[in-house]
Amino acid sequence: MKELVAHGLRCGYHKHDVVKGIDFSLNPGEVLVVLGANGSGKTTLFKAIMRFLPLSAGHISVDGQDVLHMSLLEYSRIFSYIPQQHTPVFSYTVEETAMMGRASRVATFSTPGKEDKAAVKKALETLKITHLKDKYYTRISGGERKLALIARALCQQSKIIVMDEPSSDLDYANQQLMINTILSLKEYGYSIILSTHAPEYPFSVADKVLLLKNGQAVSYGAPGGALNRGTLSHAFGVPMDVFELDDQKGSTRKICLPL
Amino acid sequence: MNNKHIPLYERKNYFRFLLVGLVAASALSILFSFTVGYYDLPASRIFELFGQIGTAQPTSDYIVLMRVRLPRILSAFLIGAALSVSGASYQGMFKNPLVSPDILGVASGAGFGASLAIFLGMSSVMVQTMAFIAGLGAAFLSFLISSRVKYGQTVSLILAGTMIGALCMAATTMLKYLADTSDTLPAITFWLMGSLVKVDMKSLLFSLVPMAVGFVLLFLMRWRLNVLTLGDEEAQSLGVNPRRTRFMAIVGATLLSSAAVCLGGLIGWVGLMIPHITRGLVGPQYKKTFPVCILLGGCFLLLVDDLSRGVSALEIPIGVLTAFVGAPFFIWLILRRKGEQV
DSSP states (O other): OOOEEEEEEEEEETTEEEEEEEEEEEOTTOEEEEEEOTTSSHHHHHHHHTTSSOOSEEEEEETTEEOTTSOHHHHHTTEEEEOOSOOOSSOOBHHHHHHGGGGGGSOTTOOOOHHHHHHHHHHHHHTTOGGGTTSBGGGSOHHHHHHHHHHHHHHHTOSEEEESSTTTTOOHHHHHHHHHHHHHHHHTTOEEEEEESOTTHHHHHOSEEEEEETTEEEEEEOHHHHOSHHHHHHHHSSOEEEEEEEOTTSOEEEEEEEO | OOGGGSOGGGSTTHHHHHHHHHHHHHHHHHHHHHHOSSSOOOHHHHHHHHHTTTOSSOOHHHHIIIIIIHHHHHHHHHHHHHHHHHHHHHHHHTTOTTOOGGGGSHHHHHHHHHHHHHHTTOOHHHHHHHHHHHHHHHHHHHHHHHHTSSSOHHHHHHHHHHHHHHHHHHHHHHHHHHSOTTTHHHHHHHHHHOOOTTOOHHHHHHHHHHHHHHHHHHHHTHHHHHHHTTOHHHHHHTTOOHHHHHHHHHHHHHHHHHHHHHHHOOOOSHHHHHHHHHHHHHOSOHHHHHHHHHHHHHHHHHHHHHHHHHSSSSOOOHHHHHHHHHHHHHHHHHHHHTTOOO
16 A cells, blocks of 8 residues: 545535545555544544545545445455444454454355464464453453454454544553554554544654544644644634653653643 | 353353253253153153154054154254344344344234234145245335435334334234134134144244255354444444345344244244343354354253143143243343343
């Protein structure tokens, strides 16, 4: 994969557009953070990217090829999806959960084979969660659940991972774990699109940030340029600013605080 | 971690032991069931009689065993297995552990079909055929209605199924109201209560074909069905077409439940209770759920049928007994679990 380009995306519910003309692009190994307050259209935008909702206008292309008319199977090999935290009705083991990432490679009337088992083993090793493989999904922590779903995405072997609020509902340590995991996925060459409502999150992981308000872009670009007093205050509806701190290692960190 | 805290189903080799145990239990239940009934037939005599298969002049013992008890035992076992597998499939595809095989109106539809056939004075073969066709028809109609809805197919399916079920039940009540109270009305009422009294080899073979198709279809889909339990959006993101997959699963599960209902009448609770117990034993993975459902469901209904024909000279309708046994058991199970989810 070379480049993902989304242009003029519009979509919504019952003929009412919630996302109103969004553009962005993503190169291999890049992380795009979609930032915005609750109700700014992040989840709706993600549903459109994943084709759960039809677009009312706009297009998405990968390497110059229109992807919106691809088959489900082809699409699932480009995009994988990690939903928001939820408790499933039926709980599978971590290994079984990861195995479902192989669904596009296992025929309808077939069961996973050697290659699929090898892929699951490798994914669990990559994320260092092999010890959890026989644990049931509902019996592990929130952070571990996220890792199980990421393992599933890795098994899917698609180059773009779409994560809906990967760090919400997680405690501080698990949020850091998630950031480190995202950074290592980026190292492996995965492109990642994720959403968050935490304003300083993009500074830790993002190559690009798309700041949303009412379904429209407030700003878009590298976090250093796109996020400042004006754009953040406008997007979140509270006066706030970005502050710089020097940490013990001598590098500069950015935090957001209300004014 | 202390061994005590590991749930049973996470322990090694547990599934194999369970399966062997259930096969043995099924064999014993079947053998035991041959001895149950008004006509006295001790266990020792049964093996002797099986040795006589193919003899020119069958004794009355032989006739009771082969023409009365054998089809009944096979039917009870198969109906239990079919309803359980059907229930487990429906529960998975609707992501809802409280769904029963009647969710798309199959049982109500079959009830209406059978009632109409009895009302019109048709033969027992026609009653069974009409029940089967009407059961399939009700599910098909529910599916057709829901497929006109663009989003949220599971909810629309459940709503459509409930409506079709209500319509069929109203139509059945109307038929009962109009039926001759001396013979037709009792016949309809007894059919609706669920009974295996009239089962013979012919009616068993009639149901066996759709059951076999349903079993095979669902068994082949056993891995794919797991993906469906994640919900439509996640299934789609994994490259699985949820609507197409669900349609195939509905065909399989509906064939099973229609075939079961047209053979034994309305027998509730099995398709709800057995899958629930099964998931508690082996988790929700269909590769394990299906075989356990078949054995557990088969055994359960067989033993309940033994009760229904063994307790008194007057047969208790099996549908009544499954509720009497099933409902309290279910309550006990829910109370014991203390809200823990599997």
